[in-house]
């Protein structure tokens with residue numbers, strides 16, 4: 001009798017906590033600003049996102065290193081979208097590459113007061129930041145490099161984002177795209193980088209301009225930037241098999 005009661009009670013506790021867990025999960029998803037695509041597989045994103053956002057200060061800095069820590073740095077994904085043989089060949093990229101990026105411009109669009117095309121020089125005329133950080137790729141490797149560029153937050157401030165804006169979307173010449181929220185966009189170490197280890201960004205690392213999102217895993221640092229689009233709503237990426245939010 002006693003044993004049976006215990007089992008029943010334990011069962012009740014398990015059932016009860018599962019129900020509470022389920023309810024909390026439902027609440028998290030319902031109230032979360034994280035996109036979930038309504039997919040059960042995406043629920044993990046909401047947990048990571050909510051947990052990180054709740055636990056960490058919004059401006060906590062990623063660790064910065066010294067010059068002695070700079071390591072060799074593999075290039076992944078697209079090697080050169082100017083190569084006609086490459087499966088991510090881009091005619092526009094090939095054209096600007098032929099010109100050594102003279103006249104290259106970054107398009108900034110969407111929910112901003114001053115949409116337009118911005119030259120590298122105009123981005124370089126804003127205050128610049130140099131940081132030595134560790135890149136972590138989802139494939140398991142890490143590498144340390146020095147990056148120089150302008151804080152994305154400063155750029156967004158200078159083009160003026162509308163109060164309803166919530167996402168910053170990055171579109172690359174090779175077809176790659178990803179997005180971040182305003183907390184990461186205004187993080188002091190989120191920069192549009194044109195320099196790597198003291199020289200202009202090499203082609204294989206995303207010339208002429210890439211984003212560095214130091215508070216997330218490597219694939220959020222989109223290379224070969226072509227367009228930045230500010231939106232109120234989540235627009236992408238679609239399901240690329242990687243979590244949308246991957247705070248580190």
Ligand SMILES: Nc1nc2c(c(=O)[nH]1)N[C@H]1C(S)=C(S)[C@@H](COP(=O)(O)O)O[C@H]1N2
Nearest residue numbers: 074075076077078137172176218219222223
């Ligand atoms: N446009 C573009 N950006 C990209 C990628 C890509 O294939 N195309 N790969 C991502 C991934 S998975 C990683 S790990 C880093 C690699 O940056 P690196 O080539 O400078 O090492 O770029 C990210 N940004």
Ligand SMILES: [Mo]
Nearest residue numbers: 137138218219
């Ligand atoms: Mo990666």
